[in-house]
Amino acid sequence: MGWRRSLLGGGCWLLGTGLGFPLIDKWNNGKWSNWLETRSIQITKTCVIWSLRFPFPRLKNWCKAHRHALRQLGQLGSIFGVLTCCMIMMGLVLSGIVMYLVCIACVITRSFFWRMDAVELAQRFPLISYFRSFLESIANYFLTPLLRWLYLGSVAPFWFLGLLGLLVTLCVHELGHAVIAFAEGIAVERMGIFLCFFIPGMFVTLEESLMDLNTKSRLRIFCAGFWFNIILCLLSLIILVLFLPLMVSPMFKQQIAVSGITPTAERDKLTSLFSVGDELHSINNKEIRRLKDINEAIRSLVLEETSFGICFNKDNMNDTEWFRPFHACCPGLVEDNVDQDMELSEWNCFVQYSFWNTDYPNAVCISDRWLQTQALALGSCPEEIQNNVSYFIPYNGKGGRLMALKRWIPREKVFEQTLLVATTPESLVDSIQWTEYVPRITRPHWLYLLVVKWNPIGIIENLLRLIVLLSAVIGMSNMAPVWRMDGEDIFYWIIYYFFPSGSSRSERIRNKILLVCFTVLFLSSGPLWLFVLVG
Template sequence: MVALWVIGSVVWLAVYLVFQTLDSFVQGRWSLWLRTHSIQVTKGCVIWSLKLAVPTLKTWCKIHRRVLRLFFQLGSIVGVMACCILMLGLVITGITMYLIFVSCVVTQSIFWRLDPWQLANKFPLISSFKKLLMEVTNALLFHLMKWLKLDPELPLTVSWLLCWVGLLVILPFHELGHAITAYVEGIGVEKVGLFLAFYIPGMFVTIEESLLDLNTKSRLRIVCAGFWFNLLLCLLSLVVVFLLPLLVAPFFRQQMTVSGFISTGQESSRLLNCFSIGDGLVSVNNREIRKLDDIKEVIRELTSETFVGICLNKNNITSSKWFRPFHMCCPGLSSDSWQVEESVWKCFVQSSFFNTGYPNAVCISEEWLETQEVALGFCEDKLVDDQYFVPYTGTGGRLVSLKRWIPSEQNYHQTVLVTSPDALLHSVKWTEYVPRISPWWLYKFLIVWNPIGKFEQFFRILFILSAFIGISNMAPVWRMDGEDVFSWLLTYFPLPMTHLEYLQKRKRWLGYFSFLFILSFVLFFILMDLNN
């Protein structure tokens, strides 16, 4: 990621230098032509601005001025509260980084690699603080990501494209809030600008200088309007995400369906033989599957100590062609050097073996295994001649019964195989939405492309980006909306001070908070590594 960013920045600067060189050969005529079209090119970005004249919007704001003022007044209250919370958060960031620095200097090691016992003996307070950091980070970062169902295996190009398009939606929405509030307060908007800084889009609006003549409440309403609109966009994104199954119900239905495969060795080839693109997954080990969370829950159960097994008649083990002695496929139970990966036989051991250590094991043919039914924990009492066998854990596999819907055959298939539980996630690509009625070629195309899944993912990313941009803008740092909020809050500081003292105090504190704001990103990556 960092390498991609550096390469992109170098390419950007190289293009800028080439443009400047060629422009100098034509005596700046290219730059002059761009300026006549309100475009400015600098080292870091390209800026395009134009005058904003929307009489219909201005008239609408005047008509509904009273209601809009109450609406944006609520936004200013929430914005001031957010600014105060962020100030507290930045102070905590400074204290945290100081404790990390002290513990690293004294112990001469990295904070998040410290031995917990060593840290507890030398710094009991810091040890407790580190534990609190881990819990808070896990709650805020990982539980939030799990709740939003972000796909960590989403291709990098698709993620960047969704983020880029999301910014093109969020930024106009943010600036629209400033513009509407300015019209409500009777202030004109001179121009609106769009810029591209190292491939990252940005936007701004320029408000008339008469803004300085407004009272504090009116100015706060204008400054906090962008943050308020970001929160509304977050709410809108959540509504779309939760109502999406209902919105697309006339055309799509929810069913876990195979949309592709990821080659990860033998386990992926095993599932490749079992599944085809377009096949639906109905159940795993008799548990109904409706969404991706159901598959993850089944995987957690499969990797636990409760193994899924199969009931075998002890008389058939020695007589049937589907069984072989255990030394052919059971690594660790036999001294023979049999290549398990190339074998069509799977190692099963009697469940009592895990308690007694007696190797009552057998090799079972995959072909025969696919036709059987699984048993959960034990065999029925009426099967007196049956013994309960489970896959040998030395092979890393679990017994999985898959019920599939084959759309080309319009029929269900049941398959039992031994595979790694994680292969269901890491070797198969899934989609949760399939078209109700369509030709087979269109059905398969929509499953592979997964438009509804990408649409849902876009609104999840939109929620995160909108929340991040809105909250960050309320931070009391340079070039943010929170800078003006903090400046106006500083005028109510209880100690009397002259205008010069106010400017010095404002500059000093904004510098402190800007530095802590940068440190907060460093702390973020430290906490991410702390939880890994």
């Protein structure tokens, strides 16, 4: 549904800017476009552009005063920018070769490439198979940990944080061009923002004397946006890793607490234990400090065969309020069919595998209410209660996992230990919103709840993570040899520097054809890598 909405939104945008507005403006004899021009707004076939004069007049004087340091900074950025452009060019050439081989594979096999069997792919197309293995290695060792680190949770809407992070990144990018241009003595005429298919962008317009500068000065200006994005990425990473924990540690403690619960989660037996502000300290005796600890605990519950159970006293079997025969909730243990006249969701099946004494059953149905008053046992009973009437009995139910939760209730200032069978342990992550920064002061309670719900430190942390990602991606993408990007000018300089030739018309046409080829490869490399990985 996401791609359909994107296509629908893009089509509506194109109809509005390319057809709707021109027709309405023509019908009004151009009054609308003239009115927008008086407010520095322009609507083209695909974009809405708003530009204004550069709003920081004092910045020019500051850049002139620090001209030498800024030029040295820009020189370092131009070196890294040219190297980045060269690496992207080599990567695009490799993508083009693989794309050609993929097309051949599709023609030969008469099928979609990503539906081919892995063994057949390795036998008939070993080069593509090696490339696919290389991409899978990158995904396993780099992309997967990166995506886990960039997990945003649900402290704020993703679109809001994404838009805010994108605006910060774009502002720094264009500000970099302006700062280095001022340091080189080039004036910035206008600065603007535009929307293209609902995607925001920014630009600065430099005076035409830019082309009169020497090559080094132009390279410094062209690479300034990329270099400032890389600096922003590094600064955000340093703040995120070093300074943010140091600044918040006096006021906040690193502990998992509930910041919100989805309405559908109220009927769930597991999530109904929690209220906003409750802290989760352990799951099955494993300490919980961060959200990843919850994910690891749930993963071990679902995937690993760990023997969790309770220490059961056989004398308790006489209490029919809490215990019932195993026929009621342990289907498959006996061949006879017994009518189940009780609510199975309130009873849990425990089976003691190693004890087959016929004097008392080796399985029992235990009520949820009694189970919540017990302690979790792992593998065996504690030594102090081992006797002839007590034995370890693991949970063998098919409807969930045995979980022991230790919670801190700030309103009552007490710890609560609860043992229950959770049918959906994943609801701890899917239905509950968590914050990893909890105020150290819990009074007044309403202020404590407000800070936990708002989660300001979590919002700042996730915003910094997005800025790290967006700065790196936007900065490096702008160095790609693609039309209308900063890398276009770097590409032309590389061609003229390493392959010097005359300025004939044929040479210019050749360079433009190469630029078009790199642009097509850049736009198609993303789907190519995705298909190779999926295949």
